[in-house]
Amino acid sequence: MTDKKLILGMGLIDGYGGLHGAWRAPHVDPGTYADVDATVRHARAAERGKFAFLFTPDFPAVRADVEHSTISNLMDPLIQLAAVARETTNIGFVATGSTTFQEPFNTARQFKALDVMSHGRAGWNAVTTSDPAVAANYGRPVADRDERYQRAHEAIQIVQALWGSWQQDAWIKDQQANRFIDPSKLRPVNLQGEYLASRGPLGIPPSEQGQPVVFTAGGPSPHLLSIAGRYASGFIAEVWTIEQACAQRELVRNAARDAGRDPDEIKYIPGIMTTVAPTVREGLDRRLKYAGEVIEARLPHLGAILGIQIHPDRYDEPLTPEQLVSAHASPRDPRSSNALAVARQGWSPRDILAHGVIDFHPTVVGPGELHADHLQEWFEAGAADGFWVTPDIYEDGVDAFVDEVVPILQKRGLYPTEYPGTTLRANLGVPHQYGPDPRLTGAE
Amino acid sequence: MTDKKLILGMGLIDGYGGLHGAWRAPHVDPGTYADVDATVRHARAAERGKFAFLFTPDFPAVRADVEHSTISNLMDPLIQLAAVARETTNIGFVATGSTTFQEPFNTARQFKALDVMSHGRAGWNAVTTSDPAVAANYGRPVADRDERYQRAHEAIQIVQALWGSWQQDAWIKDQQANRFIDPSKLRPVNLQGEYLASRGPLGIPPSEQGQPVVFTAGGPSPHLLSIAGRYASGFIAEVWTIEQACAQRELVRNAARDAGRDPDEIKYIPGIMTTVAPTVREGLDRRLKYAGEVIEARLPHLGAILGIQIHPDRYDEPLTPEQLVSAHASPRDPRSSNALAVARQGWSPRDILAHGVIDFHPTVVGPGELHADHLQEWFEAGAADGFWVTPDIYEDGVDAFVDEVVPILQKRGLYPTEYPGTTLRANLGVPHQYGPDPRLTGAE
The missing domain is CATH 3.20.20.30 (Luciferase-like domain)
Structure with a gap:
């Protein structure tokens, strides 16, 4: 370099x-x-x-x-x-x-x-x-x-x-x-x-x-x-x-x-x-505050990206171990690998989307580092x-x-x-x- | 008004x-x-x-x-x-x-x-x-x-x-x-x-x-x-x-x-x-200083506009009484009536043109009044x-x-x-x- x-x-x-x-x-x-x-x-x-x-x-x-x-x-x-x-x-x-x-x-x-x-x-x-x-x-x-x-x-x-x-x-x-x-x-x-x-x-x-x-x-x-x-x-x-x-x-x-x-x-x-x-959580909350409706509307799509079923009752809970095991990144959607990586950090479906995983570009949320x-x-x-x-x-x-x-x-x-x-x-x-x-x- | x-x-x-x-x-x-x-x-x-x-x-x-x-x-x-x-x-x-x-x-x-x-x-x-x-x-x-x-x-x-x-x-x-x-x-x-x-x-x-x-x-x-x-x-x-x-x-x-x-x-x-x-003379001099060549090149055209002959030796003398009598504004060139009016004020051909009489628009040269x-x-x-x-x-x-x-x-x-x-x-x-x-x- x-x-x-x-x-x-x-x-x-x-x-x-x-x-x-x-x-x-x-x-x-x-x-x-x-x-x-x-x-x-x-x-x-x-x-x-x-x-x-x-x-x-x-x-x-x-x-x-x-x-x-x-x-x-x-x-x-x-x-x-x-x-x-x-x-x-x-x-x-x-x-x-x-x-x-x-x-x-x-x-x-x-x-x-x-x-x-x-x-x-x-x-x-x-x-x-x-x-x-x-x-x-x-x-x-x-x-x-x-x-x-x-x-x-x-x-x-x-x-x-x-x-x-x-x-x-x-x-x-x-x-x-x-x-x-x-x-x-x-x-x-x-x-x-x-x-x-x-x-x-x-x-x-x-x-x-x-x-x-x-x-x-x-x-x-x-x-x-x-x-x-x-x-x-x-x-x-x-x-x-x-x-x-x-x-x-x-x-x-x-x-x-x-x-x-x-x-x-x-x-x-x-x-x-x-x-x-200052923290990822604060960043996600900022995003949910203004983009909440758009994220809400995208929730049904997240399961498709990860190849799993997500029940609407569970939008605010982390994915279950079983879901995480069967989830996989679609080779046809380059955003899905990042969605999976975020899911594996233990975030709920709503928070996964708040990371911007299916936004226009890669999105970073959190501290400067x-x-x-x-x-x-x-x-x-x-x-x-x-x-x-x-x-x-x-x-x-x-x-x-x-x-x-x-x-x-x-x-x-x-x-x-x-x-x-x-x-x-x-x-x-x-x-x-x-x-x-x-x-x-x-x-x- | x-x-x-x-x-x-x-x-x-x-x-x-x-x-x-x-x-x-x-x-x-x-x-x-x-x-x-x-x-x-x-x-x-x-x-x-x-x-x-x-x-x-x-x-x-x-x-x-x-x-x-x-x-x-x-x-x-x-x-x-x-x-x-x-x-x-x-x-x-x-x-x-x-x-x-x-x-x-x-x-x-x-x-x-x-x-x-x-x-x-x-x-x-x-x-x-x-x-x-x-x-x-x-x-x-x-x-x-x-x-x-x-x-x-x-x-x-x-x-x-x-x-x-x-x-x-x-x-x-x-x-x-x-x-x-x-x-x-x-x-x-x-x-x-x-x-x-x-x-x-x-x-x-x-x-x-x-x-x-x-x-x-x-x-x-x-x-x-x-x-x-x-x-x-x-x-x-x-x-x-x-x-x-x-x-x-x-x-x-x-x-x-x-x-x-x-x-x-x-x-x-x-x-x-x-x-x-401050004066018309100073205004004309300012114009002659920078547009002198263009005015020089237009001098042969001035006679045509006024319907008279102007000898190059006389570009810096006022028109003669005889010239002023025979000069007339061409009905086909709307600029010629103004050229004639300026000529009648006693200016030389070079100064007449320095008044901008055949410029793109009517031109005023002199004091604010x-x-x-x-x-x-x-x-x-x-x-x-x-x-x-x-x-x-x-x-x-x-x-x-x-x-x-x-x-x-x-x-x-x-x-x-x-x-x-x-x-x-x-x-x-x-x-x-x-x-x-x-x-x-x-x-x-």
């Missing part, structure tokens, strides 16, 4: 936090979704903890249940991150933008403007979109996978070419000589793909990191790996076990190798959800280069993580005590890039 | 100012184009002068001459205005966004997010785009005018419907009752036009002004008047004379009447460029409800306008001494609107 440090990013979702019902906590203003002051506050808390970036997932449509749940993303990632950029100095911004429904010229322009404005802290999480609700918002049918990914290749190539179209030394700005730009260094890109095209150039100069860092996200299908391997410096993952993460990370690294890159140029970043509390142990174990097993952390409730959960987990990681030598630099590239440890990667030859 | 006040907006272009060569002034950092701190500083200066809004023209392509001239717009209007919104409290933002090349769902989302974030200060200048260089950046052909305007109607209708799709009382956010939104009040819009469609809803609540204010801009063609009359609360104009402005304003007001609206609901806002200086007189004359003649002002050099020109012109307008009772309110609607004096205008029935 030597002196390699783990990277932390923070998932910025709806303004409330990763815990179901976070918006209902009495110390949370239920109007936070529309309150950018709160987003700024949470970003500054993460910056205090030397987080390398904020990550905004995005789903440009309203999900089904908004009566009892929140809107699961920011009002608009780039608009809100532009505001946050004004009030932070080191933390980066990895904003999700669809290659399916965004115009490459607009993507190139807005992300590079944010990058210049933030002095080199922007990243673009380039993803394809197949959800019919999103497609309907853009008045289009859902494209098939081949088309979506061909379009994604074209979009990323066009965006990176536009980023490089203002050459790094194009801006003369010599007042005496009356020369603003060297026009020979601001050139059209003239890219024409099967689905997308752009002439350019883009009239935006380089930032302190050159251009925004490209990420991608999702399950490692061959289609996505071909995107990740060629273009991405970061890979946002959803995995539940170390084994799964190690295997996936290796696929991602191999994809980079296949594209002629050093695999260390792409950082594999799985998600984690956190509840930092438990969190640090989890991150260290994954990191040292080669399951992650870093993590995107979604605290249970932003209002106090970011500070709790920064105060209780970060110092332990620092003490263990796993995490930087100061920002390595002022740009996202520096803080991720990924190489400089301007324009397309010269090692790639043309479109797929 | 009674107590009606004139409205001021400030044109935010490249960061330097409206004067050719502003970027070369020694007191200007030539890197200002990429420096949002400067944009914030200029915005705050305008806010000190109670400007109702900042207006960002936009041209998403690089114009031909960038060797000696600047990029003529912001890096990205919305991204930069989002930053400015964090550091201002009352000034509004009217950002140009194309109905031709922007997805209505994205327009609706980003503008409403900015509106909510700025507590009700956003406006959308909805324009069509026919420039081949812009079309090429989006990989598309230039559409014909009928198609562009049909698309514009559809885009504005979809955007306004999406803005209204989160009904004003939809957000319950009752923590005790565990009800976040009333789903019956967050409804799809299901709009399907000939070119554009969107299902919605848009997951963004109302702002303090409900939704962004719609503007439009351009010459008053029947196509544009049909947009302005139906949807716009502000009309950004380019005119050179009072007569032209009065006629155009009446066309715009009639278009609103034809759409069943009160003509006072649409504010007609022509442009003006300003050089505030001259500026106030111009604005008052136009305002009282019914040629304008307000003006969008582009100072010659932002770095000191905004402060000069605020310190030397605004107090005179206030003393004359023409201009508010305090912001009428905190929202763009309040500061423009336009009525509340949420969702589509109920007086309009369907698409054209």
Whole structure:
């Protein structure tokens, strides 16, 4: 491991936090979704903890249940991150933008403007979109996978070419000589793909990191790996076990190798959800308090995950020895092995679920040491280069993580005590890039 | 006139100012184009002068001459205005966004997010785009005018419907009752036009002004008047004379009447460029200092505008009595009558051009009184409800306008001494609107 440090990013979702019902906590203003002051506050808390970036997932449509749940993303990632950029100095911004429904010229322009404005802290999480609700918002049918990914290749190539179209030394700005730009260094890109095209150039100069860092996200299908391997410096993952993460990370690294890159140029970043509390019991109680209904509704499902029958009368009793003997992790559900491990610690079904065992990501509940142990174990097993952390409730959960987990990681030598630099590239440890990667030859 | 006040907006272009060569002034950092701190500083200066809004023209392509001239717009209007919104409290933002090349769902989302974030200060200048260089950046052909305007109607209708799709009382956010939104009040819009469609809803609540204010801009063609009359609360104009402005304003007001609206609901806002200086001579010298080459290059054109021959040896002498007798304003160039009026004041050809007589907008050069007189004359003649002002050099020109012109307008009772309110609607004096205008029935 030597002196390699783990990277932390923070998932910025709806303004409330990763815990179901976070918006209902009495110390949370239920109007936070529309309150950018709160987003700024949470970003500054993460910056205090030397987080390398904020990550905004995005789903440009309203999900089904908004009566009892929140809107699961920011009002608009780039608009809100532009505001946050004004009030932070080191933390980066990895904003999700669809290659399916965004115009490459607009993507190139807005992300590079944010990058210049933030002095080199922007990243673009380039993803394809197949959800019919999103497609309907853009008045289009859902494209098939081949088309979506061909379009994604074209979009990323066009965006990176536009980023490089203002050459790094194009801006003369010599007042005496009356020369603003060297026009020979601001050139059209003239890219024409099967689905997308752009002439350019883009009239935006380089930032302190050159251009925004490209990420991608999702399950490692061959289609996505071909995107990740060629273009991405970061890979946002959803995995539940170390084994799964190690295997996936290796696929991602191999994809980079296949594209002629050093695999260390792409950082594999799985998600984690956190509840930092003095004891596990207090952490579980915090989660039950706000997510109680959701956990209640999931109880009938727990037996299925463990392959046993659980009677509703026994939801608040530890599993019996007989149940524990016959319980087994389903090979088809990667969350079930963790559910089984928690069950074996002697928790009741309700408490097992309160551990977040069937939540979106691995969840850690309890003191800072438990969190640090989890991150260290994954990191040292080669399951992650870093993590995107979604605290249970932003209002106090970011500070709790920064105060209780970060110092332990620092003490263990796993995490930087100061920002390595002022740009996202520096803080991720990924190489400089301007324009397309010269090692790639043309479109797929 | 009674107590009606004139409205001021400030044109935010490249960061330097409206004067050719502003970027070369020694007191200007030539890197200002990429420096949002400067944009914030200029915005705050305008806010000190109670400007109702900042207006960002936009041209998403690089114009031909960038060797000696600047990029003529912001890096990205919305991204930069989002930053400015964090550091201002009352000034509004009217950002140009194309109905031709922007997805209505994205327009609706980003503008409403900015509106909510700025507590009700956003406006959308909805324009069509026919420039081949812009079309090429989006990989598309230039559409014909009928198609562009049909698309514009559809885009504005979809955007306004999406803005209204989160009904004003939809957000319950009752923590005790565990009800976040009333789903019956967050409804799809299901709009399907000939070119554009969107299902919605848009997951963004109302702002303090409900939704962004719609503007439009351009010459008053029947196509544009049909947009302005139906949807716009502000009309950004380019005119050179009072007569032209009065006629155009009446066309715009009639278009609103034809759409069943009160003509006072649409504010007609022509442009003006300003050089505030202790004397006219000092103002002209300031302009000659930075725009000297451009003025030099235009000198051969001045004779044509005035219908006389001007020998290059006489560029620095006043026109002769014989020349002044035979000079006449061309009925085909609205700028020529002003050029003639300036010539008759006894200025040399070079000084006539330094008055900005063939610039983008009427230009005033000299003491604050001259500026106030111009604005008052136009305002009282019914040629304008307000003006969008582009100072010659932002770095000191905004402060000069605020310190030397605004107090005179206030003393004359023409201009508010305090912001009428905190929202763009309040500061423009336009009525509340949420969702589509109920007086309009369907698409054209």
